[in-house]
Amino acid sequence: MNFTLASEFESVPHAEPRQPWKNTKLTILRSVFSFTVAAVLAALIAQVTPLAGRLGWFVAMAFTFPAVMAVVAYKRGSRAMADQMVTGIVLIGFTSVMIPWVSIVATVISRGLKAFYVGFLTTDMLVNQPDDPLNMGGVSHAIVGTLIQVLLASVVAVPLGIIAAIYIVEIRGRGAGVVRFFTQAMSGVPSIVAGLFVYATVVVTITHKFNAVAGALALAILMLPTVARTAEEVLKVVSDDLRASSQALGASQVATTFRVVLPTIRSGLITAAVLGVARVAGETAPLLLTSQYFVKFNTNIFDGPMASLPTYIFSSLGVGTDNSVARAWAASAVLLTLIFILFTIARLFGGRNRKSH
Amino acid sequence: MQADAELEVSIDIPEHRKLQVTQGTPDRIFRYIITTGAYFSLAVLAMIAGFLLYRGFQIFSDFGLGFITGAKWDAGSGDETAPAVFGVAAMLVGSLVIAIMAIAIALPFAVISALFLEYYAPLAIRRFLISILDLVAAIPSVIYGIWGYAILMPHVVGWSKSLNSWFGWFPLFDVPAPIFDRSPFVAGVLLALMVLPITTSVAREVYSQAPRDQIDAAYGLGATKWGALRTVVLPFGKSGLIGGAMLGLGRALGETIAVYLVLNLVFKINLQVLASAGGNVASMIATRFGEAGPYELRALMAAGLVLFLLTLVVNALATLIVNRSKVQ
Amino acid sequence: MTLSLVGTVRRGSFFHNIDLRVERGEVFGIVGRNGAGKSTLLHTIAGLIGLSDGELSVNGTVWDNPSSHTWLEPGERSCGVVFQDLRLFPRMTVMQNISFGLRSRGIAQHEATDRATVMMQSVGLDVSYSSRNVQQLSGGERQRVALARALVLQPEVLLLDEPFTGVDQHSLGGLRNLLKEVVAEFSGYVVLVSHNQTDIETISSRTLMIQ
Numbered sequence: 001m002n003f004t005l006a007s008e009f010e011s012v013p014h015a016e017p018r019q020p021w022k023n024t025k026l027t028i029l030r031s032v033f034s035f036t037v038a039a040v041l042a043a044l045i046a047q048v049t050p051l052a053g054r055l056g057w058f059v060a061m062a063f064t065f066p067a068v069m070a071v072v073a074y075k076r077g078s079r080a081m082a083d084q085m086v087t088g089i090v091l092i093g094f095t096s097v098m099i100p101w102v103s104i105v106a107t108v109i110s111r112g113l114k115a116f117y118v119g120f121l122t123t124d125m126l127v128n129q130p131d132d133p134l135n136m137g138g139v140s141h142a143i144v145g146t147l148i149q150v151l152l153a154s155v156v157a158v159p160l161g162i163i164a165a166i167y168i169v170e171i172r173g174r175g176a177g178v179v180r181f182f183t184q185a186m187s188g189v190p191s192i193v194a195g196l197f198v199y200a201t202v203v204v205t206i207t208h209k210f211n212a213v214a215g216a217l218a219l220a221i222l223m224l225p226t227v228a229r230t231a232e233e234v235l236k237v238v239s240d241d242l243r244a245s246s247q248a249l250g251a252s253q254v255a256t257t258f259r260v261v262l263p264t265i266r267s268g269l270i271t272a273a274v275l276g277v278a279r280v281a282g283e284t285a286p287l288l289l290t291s292q293y294f295v296k297f298n299t300n301i302f303d304g305p306m307a308s309l310p311t312y313i314f315s316s317l318g319v320g321t322d323n324s325v326a327r328a329w330a331a332s333a334v335l336l337t338l339i340f341i342l343f344t345i346a347r348l349f350g351g352r353n354r355k356s357h
Numbered sequence: 358m359q360a361d362a363e364l365e366v367s368i369d370i371p372e373h374r375k376l377q378v379t380q381g382t383p384d385r386i387f388r389y390i391i392t393t394g395a396y397f398s399l400a401v402l403a404m405i406a407g408f409l410l411y412r413g414f415q416i417f418s419d420f421g422l423g424f425i426t427g428a429k430w431d432a433g434s435g436d437e438t439a440p441a442v443f444g445v446a447a448m449l450v451g452s453l454v455i456a457i458m459a460i461a462i463a464l465p466f467a468v469i470s471a472l473f474l475e476y477y478a479p480l481a482i483r484r485f486l487i488s489i490l491d492l493v494a495a496i497p498s499v500i501y502g503i504w505g506y507a508i509l510m511p512h513v514v515g516w517s518k519s520l521n522s523w524f525g526w527f528p529l530f531d532v533p534a535p536i537f538d539r540s541p542f543v544a545g546v547l548l549a550l551m552v553l554p555i556t557t558s559v560a561r562e563v564y565s566q567a568p569r570d571q572i573d574a575a576y577g578l579g580a581t582k583w584g585a586l587r588t589v590v591l592p593f594g595k596s597g598l599i600g601g602a603m604l605g606l607g608r609a610l611g612e613t614i615a616v617y618l619v620l621n622l623v624f625k626i627n628l629q630v631l632a633s634a635g636g637n638v639a640s641m642i643a644t645r646f647g648e649a650g651p652y653e654l655r656a657l658m659a660a661g662l663v664l665f666l667l668t669l670v671v672n673a674l675a676t677l678i679v680n681r682s683k684v685q
Numbered sequence: 686m687t688l689s690l691v692g693t694v695r696r697g698s699f700f701h702n703i704d705l706r707v708e709r710g711e712v713f714g715i716v717g718r719n720g721a722g723k724s725t726l727l728h729t730i731a732g733l734i735g736l737s738d739g740e741l742s743v744n745g746t747v748w749d750n751p752s753s754h755t756w757l758e759p760g761e762r763s764c765g766v767v768f769q770d771l772r773l774f775p776r777m778t779v780m781q782n783i784s785f786g787l788r789s790r791g792i793a794q795h796e797a798t799d800r801a802t803v804m805m806q807s808v809g810l811d812v813s814y815s816s817r818n819v820q821q822l823s824g825g826e827r828q829r830v831a832l833a834r835a836l837v838l839q840p841e842v843l844l845l846d847e848p849f850t851g852v853d854q855h856s857l858g859g860l861r862n863l864l865k866e867v868v869a870e871f872s873g874y875v876v877l878v879s880h881n882q883t884d885i886e887t888i889s890s891r892t893l894m895i896q
Binding site: 019020021055079080082083086087089090091093094096097100101103104107108111159160163164166167168170171173175178179181182183184185186187188189190191192193194196197200201204221224225228252253254257278279281282283284285288289310313314317328329332335336339340343347 | 381383384387388390391392394395396397398399401402404405408409411412465466469470472473474476477478488489491492493495496497498499500501503504507508509512550553557572573576577580581582583584586604607608610611612613614618639642643646657658661664665668669671672673675676
Binding site: 570571573574575576577578579580581584588589592 | 728731732733758759760762765766768770772773774775776777785786789790834835838
């Protein structure tokens with residue numbers, strides 16, 4: 001008899017595997033086999049029933065795949081059959097969840113490209129009617145309007161969001177729980193209510209006219225919770241040792257926060273801001289009540305309506321002719337691209353931030 | 358010895374001092390500013406309620422409880438012959454019907470997606486799929502709306518016809534006329550899709566905190582993967598899932614533009630979800646806002662207040678439930 | 686007739702080399718300090734961790750061999766585990782806990798209940814406990830539930846991970862005697878690990894110290 005049990009670096013905690021289950025070659029082979037059989041069966045079923053097209057095949061698949069998975073496990077008993085059936089349901093279920101989103105992106109891009117020409121990004125709608133041919137007019141005014149209003153919203157919401165996060169994480173005041181709770185509750189304010197509120201306060205009481213600042217304020221209300229929550233998560237990553245060592249050297253809390261804590265998480269704060277922007281860049285309802293839509297770029301942010309991509313889409317849809325709806329799709333593609341770019345930026349900064357810790 | 362004696366003399370043990378953190382003036386100002394700023398969100402919430410109440414107060418005093426219980430919304434002709442009548446009952450019922458339908462459809466898919474992401478997806482693509490989920494959560498509602506109208510609705514109309522022909526005897530699936538587009542069902546399916554990301558990500562987060570020890574124990578005693586998930590993960594995540602569903606419900610109640618685009622606004626309490634008539638408070642405000650006179654604007658403010666309070670309660674409850682289930 | 690485990694377990698950048706042979710009927714005790722890999726060893730036999738190379742076989746049946754793609758899931762292994770810190774299912778009753786393994790193997794409800802009831806009596810648990818929630822039990826009683834949960838499977842291999850931790854002093858004696866009895870009647874393989882040498886020596890027929 002012979003026994004050794006030697007481990008290297010044994011006192012260091014192990015990187016635990018996430019799950020105890022093993023995907024062996026055999027289980028993967030079984031799944032692939034079941035998938036193939038189920039696919040063929042589903043095609044046959046789609047032939048003999050009213051289920052038509054790729055979607056009809058997929059619906060049939062949603063039944064055949066879990067069933068075949070279960071049948072393949074027949075020899076291993078009823079528990080194994082139930083397990084395999086659930087595996088089939090989970091795989092099919094997740095795939096079916098992805099279908100609409102793939103469809104949204106694919107439809108917006110393919111329909112958007114039909115109405116798209118280079119000038120679409122550089123001209124406005126001042127001299128064109130929504131129903132004009134698709135090689136005239138564009139969304140330059142809406143792009144600029146969206147950027148201006150989102151920028152103005154950021155000027156308000158980003159500092160306030162970061163302040164809320166600083167209060168919760170750095171100051172740890174008595175009201176930290178309350179502030180966090182109400183900031184989270186604020187994220188549930190319906191966007192139309194934010195618009196109605198700004199309309200009731202700013203537009204009716206002060207400016208008496210639709211304007212871009214009102215639109216930006218409505219967006220700021222919706223943006224604040226996203227910034228606050230992301231900033232809070234980022235601030236929590238900073239180790240207390242860093243704060244303690246700064247204060248041990250005699251630094252005040254102000255200096256610790258602004259010279260030590262915030263600089264180390266700069267990229268994380270940028271992520272927070274960008275996610276906030278992505279959250280509101282596509283908001284339509286609040287802008288309909290505050291900055292409305294106008295056919296050309298408005299240089300005065302305090303006076304008169306200002307276009308934005310979402311309200312451009314909305315008003316083009318409202319016109320309802322073939323060409324105006326095509327314009328709406330093209331503008332949707334522009335808006336979706338803008339949001340995806342913002343998201344990628346946020347991820348890039350977030351990734352860099354994580355690496356530095 | 359002499360050195361010791363000297364030492365004894367020289368050592369002067371101070372009085373026990375209380376450790377005091379002196380706060381400089383800059384720090385006090387800093388704390389003051391941050392604290393004030395932090396309470397801003399609270400102030401905004403209070404101001405929203407306050408201003409909407411202030412602007413809509415006349416409506417509440419004119420119509421009283423009838424504003425909540427009445428289904429008729431008519432700006433009138435401005436004179437004695439046809440006085441204005443405002444009630445949000447039809448829209449409130451519509452909001453609830455659509456939102457509950459959306460959650461009922463979304464919840465099973467959210468559970469499946471969360472289980473997939475946490476326990477079935479290969480580790481290599483897991484992070485990627487989770488960021489996809491974050492990304493689709495940011496798709497603007499106007500884009501959901503335009504896609505819902507152009508692509509989703511024709512499909513849902515087909516499903517509605519089948520539902521109606523098989524289950525038409527059931528009052529909810531009956532229709533007064535065979536018109537199935539722009540129905541509450543269409544809006545419910547679209548909203549299900551829109552609330553899926555947030556519900557899934559809450560569920561996933563809760564499931565990820567299920568005790569690994571217990572999962573191991575179940576598996577080690579011979580349970581299958583599904584057996585372990587059913588024994589340990591699903592019971593553990595139950596309350597978190599309810600919280601996530603309620604967060605989704607809050608979102609669905611307040612959705613405006615997507616509902617506006619796929620739902621036919623009719624001021625009548627309608628529970629026949631396949632029929633082409635319905636509405637919700639949010640989209641009604643957007644619809645009526647453009648042509649409303651001063652008196653109707655007040656009514657819209659009052660409707661906004663009702664919607665605000667409803668979503669606030671739902672969201673506050675959801676937040677409480679989710680936070681509590683995270684603490685466990 | 687042996688239980689043989691020879692090979693390597695990898696977890697991230699750490700690895701354990703294992704070479705273990707246990708004869709049938711033997712009670713094999715392993716003593717070692719915390720972190721020496723005792724639990725890892727038991728989890729490998731139970732099927733919670735796979736070997737990265739080598740082979741695990743019991744009575745000549747291969748349970749795990751990566752090079753020949755042989756892998757039996759825990760449910761297919763004739764193996765009962767008493768986990769360190771027990772890991773009873775907190776939302777379940779005593780009966781549900783004990784019959785869990787049987788139900789997982791597809792045994793019908795009434796038969797599982799019958800067998801679990803018999804097992805409860807033989808580990809000294811009153812039958813009236815069966816509908817109690819496990820969180821209401823004392824440390825010693827919980828330990829008995831965990832033992833019953835493993836034994837009710839009538840396993841070929843019984844794995845005991847620190848069976849005396851979390852047990853209060855006055856039920857320790859009774860539990861030690863119970864375990865002695867159980868182990869003496871047990872005809873398969875028993876592998877028992879602990880950080881406490883005296884615990885092990887009173888029960889096991891062969892003891893090994895590891896670093």
